[in-house]
Every structure is written in C-alpha cells, then in structure tokens.
Amino acid sequence: MVHGSPGARCARFMERHRSAVSFAVLIVAYILYLIIGAGIFSAIELPYEEEFRRELKAARRDFLNNNTCVSDERLEELLARALQASNYGVSVLENDTGQNWDFVSSLFFTSTVLTTTGYGHTVPLSDEGKAFCIFYSLFGIPVTLFFLSTVVERLVVLMSRRPVSYFHRRWAMSRSNLAVLHATSLAVIMVIIFLLIPAWIFVTLEKDWNFLESLYFCFISLTTIGLGDYVPGETHSKEANPHPQLYRLAITVYLLLGLVCVLVVMETFCELPQMRRLRQMFYQESVRELDSETANIIDRDHMSSQLTEPADQISSDQLPAIPSVSAQAETLPRSTTSVPYLPALSSDVNGKLR
Known part of the structure; x- marks a missing residue:
C-alpha cells in the first residue's frame, strides 16, 4: 500500500x-x-x-x-587588599571621600536591587546587611514587578491604546499599520528623551566619559543589565561635583522613570497584531486557541465598555450627526424601471408547486 x-x-x-x-x-x-x-x-x-x-x-x-x-610580596598583599576593597565599593584613593551608605546612596542601592539592575559597585559589608538584603529582595522584587506592571498597564492605555483608537477613527487608517507607526514613533521619542539627551548631560557632568560611554551607561542601566563598570558620581571629587547627594538622587529618579518608559515601549510592541501572530507560531494548538479566545474576549469587552460609556462623558462634537427624514429620502437610490410584481408560489399538501 x-x-x-x-x-x-x-x-x-x-x-x-x-x-x-x-x-x-x-x-x-x-x-x-x-x-x-x-x-x-x-x-x-x-x-x-x-x-x-x-x-x-x-x-x-x-x-x-x-x-x-x-618587596614583591608586600606589594602583592597591598594590591590584593585594594582590589578586595574596590570589589566592596570602597576606594583607597585620596580624592575619594564619598560614602556609599548614607541615606541617598542607600536609596540608590535599594532602587538598583529591587529593579534587578544591580551595578555591583556597592554591596553589603556586614553579615547583617547581607541577610537583610536577602529578606528585603525576597519580598521587594515581586512587589516591584507588580508595581511596575500596574503603572505600565495604565500608561499603555494612556499612551498607546487611546491614541491609536483616536487616530483610527479620525483618519480611517488601518489599525495594524497605525499601531506600527505609533509604536515606532514612541520608541524614537523614548530614545531621544531617555538615551540621547541624558547621554549628552552625562558627558558634561562626568569629565572622564565620552558620548559613547555615557550612551553605554544609559542603555545598560535602562535595560537593567547593570554591569557596573560605569557608575556616575564615582570618578570626580567634591570640587567637580559640589552636590553629590542631589546628583545621586536625580540619577535614581531618572533610572526609575526611564525603566518605566522602556517597559511601556516594549509592551506597546508586544501588543502589535504582527507580534501576536509571530508568537502564535510557537504556541501549542491548545494554547493558541486559548490565546485567540482571550484576545476576542478582550476585544469584545473593550468594545462593550466603549458603548456603555456615560453620555455626559461624550462631547457634542464626537456625537454622529443624525440626518433628517428628507435628507434620508434624498439619499435613497432612484431607478427609472420598476420591479414587476411576482406572486408568491404556493404548494399543495403533496408538495407540488402551483
């Protein structure tokens, strides 16, 4: 066979x-x-x-x-001790008088730990600090992920879904093409505001950094890679930076805001129809069907929520104009030929047409 x-x-x-x-x-x-x-x-x-x-x-x-x-042995001991101190974030240089564990520096440390950036330039020195870091991160990282997901979900609705829906109704453009255009524009804006401009600012503040190194630091930080080879505020003295605490606090705020914006852009791209179809290529059949049903349910719920909005939240210019009866009569198709009347065919009990 x-x-x-x-x-x-x-x-x-x-x-x-x-x-x-x-x-x-x-x-x-x-x-x-x-x-x-x-x-x-x-x-x-x-x-x-x-x-x-x-x-x-x-x-x-x-x-x-x-x-x-x-002697070679004494120099070896000094270098080993200096390297060990440097690994713990303590420098032996004379021009470095800053502290790693004041309040603002500790706030910067907690933000890098909970966002899993982890530069590694400052680490707990004591056993008590290491034990508390484990306990603090065990509960703090899930809470941070939940907090970021909640904030990102609200921002995605405000910055992605509503603009795409608005321009889709205004321009009558394909929603998928409009979503790609919007996601690309959002990514370009994010790169300019949170990568290029901060890199230029770091070039002016960090005397030992060039533009590539500043851009490298911004990218490594906002993507939570956090290699720790470049950390702002670690290379200059008090004369070059008279307000180190304020500088470190501003960097903390920048990293948190930048991380949120990066997550918003990533979520915007993940919601593209093209990306959904690409992901479904690698799903199992049951998961693929469940994902399609979930997407349909979400779309229906979104449409029903738009239809059930209170009337006082809709402005008068958004309401569709209702044509008058005369206007509707003028739009009816006119034909010079009339359709002849055809009597309906009836059938008897035996099913024969008459």
Missing part, C-alpha cells in the same frame, strides 16, 4: 507538528545567537585584555625597580 512519497510524508508531518518544529527552530536559533555573540566578543575583547595585562605587569615591574625597598 502506497502512503505517498517521502516529501509528502515530511510535509504532512510538518503540518501536524508546525508549532513544535517552529519552537525547536527558535531554540536552535537562540543558541546560535549566543554562540555567535560569544565568538564576536572574544575576538574583539581578548586582544585588549592581553594588552592590558602586559601594561599592568610592566607598570608593576617598573614600580619595583624604582622602589627597591618594597
């Missing part, structure tokens, strides 16, 4: 297991993306690391040659 060619069987298998095959392709593509990224970073950064190591060894050798009273 012939069951078809191997190509036909393969096509039927792909059709039956389309979501599973798409999900497997997604996993393989993501692993390849990780491998390619690791290879590129290794090719770019490894030569710089080796050159930096050679420079440090040469500087250490020159220091020992110029200071023969210092």
